[in-house]
Amino acid sequence: MTEAYLYEAIRTPRGQGSEDGSLYSVKPISLLTGLMRELQQRHQLDTGLIDDVVLGCATPVGDQGADLARIAALATGWDWKVAGVQLNRFCASGLEAVNLAAQKVRSGWDDLVLAGGVESPSRVPIGADGGAWSLDPDTSLRTDYLPPGISADLIATLDGLRREQLDAYALRSQQKAAAARAAGRFRSLVAVCDQNGVSVLDQDECLKPATSMDALENLLPAFEALGRNGYDSIALRKYPQLERIRHLHTAGNIAGDADGAALVLVGSKAAGARLGLDPRARIVSGAVCGSEPVTMLGGAATATRKALQKAGLSINDIDLFEVHEGCAAAVLRFMREMALAEETINVNGGAIALGHPAGATGCILVGTLIDELEARRLRLGLVAIGTIGGMGIATIIERV
Secondary structure (H helix, E strand, C coil): CCCCEEEEEEECCCEECCCCCCCCCCCHHHHHHHHHHHHHHHHCCCHHHCCEEEEECCCCCHHHCCCHHHHHHHHCCCCCCCEEEEECECECHHHHHHHHHHHHHHHCCCCEEEEEEEECCCCCCCCCCCCHHHHCHHHHHHCCCCCHHHHHHHHHHHCCCCHHHHHHHHHHHHHHHHHHHHCCCCCCECCEECCCCCEEECCCCCCCCCCCHHHHHCCCCCCHHHHHHHHHHHHHHHCCCCCCCCCCCCCCCECCEEEEEEEEEEECHHHHHHHCCCCCEEEEEEEEEECCCCCCCCCHHHHHHHHHHHHCCCHHHCCEEEECCCEHHHHHHHHHHHCCCHHHECECECHHHHCECCCCHHHHHHHHHHHHHHHHCCCEEEEEEEECCCEEEEEEEEEC
């Protein structure tokens, strides 16, 4: 079978996902065309060699609707032979795009695929696409729908976590991300510029390097009111062994919405040779799974085990992990289930500190992992995400 290699990984900075964020004035398609131009110019890329663009987006309506993958390629002036498709696996969309690109290359159906994701919640709020899961009462009742924040608190309650543990993890995420930014370790970052070439944002905007435990401890629970409105009773009906749901997550220990985009170039060895590019990494394996939908954010470990089994590897073979920080409890559960110390996980911080552009996060994590494997001269890395809806996804890459 043809191997799938990663030739390049770039991303925008992450902007605050609200109307006062720096990227509010920048359309999602402009985030993409800026990265596409950078990729083309950086490698003098013959875009006619790209078979497809696979793009993740968790809220594909409005500014983000109508197959941005194809439209962005056309708007960048790329060869019209480049196809494009948009997909939605919620918070895992960007990583699903990378995995699908790898599958297309490994099957031999395509030789060169651009994968990535975009999300602009400042312009298109998360959930604006609606859907029966949360909005149709009959479907919500039959699927035991809970808002993700209630599920985060349910995981913390089931696992016996204390607020102090969640805040301490969040503080470490902020500290690691601040140290990484200061040291220039986010090497895949490309500034967002306006039409005159003036920089709009050149650093991740959500980071709060002055965060302290005192500040985190003073934040109020974010989902307590939602719980009182009936969602706690749904969780307790599913888990009757609990007396109550302890609402421990706050704005400080969950991932905040962010604007941003990311792209990776995936291809066969022959396609790279035609472009004169050396591969940076090889995609070893990937996996998706369904997970218990009420505690919906816990699927990362199951997907990880599946990806390891497919690759014939053990957890001890992996040098570095990028685990999506949807909430602190989900990462702490992953570490417990996989019997891992924190030293190899999210070594440059994560979405709690840096923000979460839902459709792009998975692709961002792939780029972050490649950069860090190269910087540390390590071999194997794994990206894992537990996403809403009760799903998990994982990808293993090997530095070349």
